[in-house]
Amino acid sequence: MEGEKGVGLERVVFFSDAVFAIAITLLVLDIRVPEIPGALVDERLPEELAALWPKYLSYVLSFVVITMYWMGHHSIFSYIRGYDRTLMWLNALFLMAIAFLPFPTSLLGxxxxxxxxxxxxxxSLAVARLLLTAVWWYASAGRRLVDRGLSERMVRAHLLRGLAMPAVFVLSIGVSFLSLSAAMYTWGLLVAADLLAQRALRRRGW
Structure with a gap:
């Protein structure tokens, strides 16, 4: 294992957590209170709130996905014991993708x-997860920045899980040319894809 150790790595993790927190907070800013004349509030408020359902949906979906990415980031960095400039830049690119996510969320809503x-x-979500997978690939290749004793099974587990969710998003892009509704329904496979990746690893004994 090469690279620097110590407090610097903790700062990388703390900074990453802050970016996640800000990105998640910004998601809700796109859901704005309807502006209705006072005399018409009772009549129009239910309808106006119901009309915001696309924004509610995009907010919840992005909140869940960003949370899953944060958990993945936390899991990966629990195995990383050092850092170097390349790792920091890869992590910065990943965080840039995370910070960008409120925009496509607003666009979808x-x-x-x-x-x-x-x-x-x-x-956008596929690219973000692939960048996180790149962080793990770089850190774990040749046990560059992780413990030498880390099993190959664990290395492959994170790589496979890191490809499962982007695969769902790429699939949804293809499906969108047939049906937009069906494309959005495929996003419901995100959790299933992660679980299937774990099961495949267990079956192969990785």
Whole structure:
């Protein structure tokens, strides 16, 4: 294992946590209270709130996915024992992708009936997870920044799980050319894809 150790790695993790927290907080800012004339509030408020359902949906979906990415980041860094400049830049690229996610979330909530919005959203989330997988690949290759005793099974487990979720988003992009609704339904496979990746690893004994 090469690279620097100590307090510096903790700062990388703390900074990453802060970016996640800010990104998740920014998601809700796109859901704004409807502006209704006072005399019409009782009549129009239920309808106006119901009309915001695309924004509610995009908010919840992004909140869940970003939380899963944060958990993945936490899991990966629990095995990393050192850092170098390359790791820091890879992690910074990943965090840049995370900080960008409120934009495609807002785009999906506003224009979810258009294919481009779905493609941008799915593509952004796929790229973000692939960048996190790149962090793990770099740190674990040749046990560069992780414990030498870390099993190959664990290394492959994180690599496979890191590819499962992007695969779902890429699939949804393809499906979007057939049906936008079906493309969005495929996002429900995210948790299943992660669980299937874990099961495949157990069956192969990795």
């Amino acid at each position: 506003e224009y979810g009936e258009h294919r481009l919005a779905v493609v941008v959203y799915a593509g």
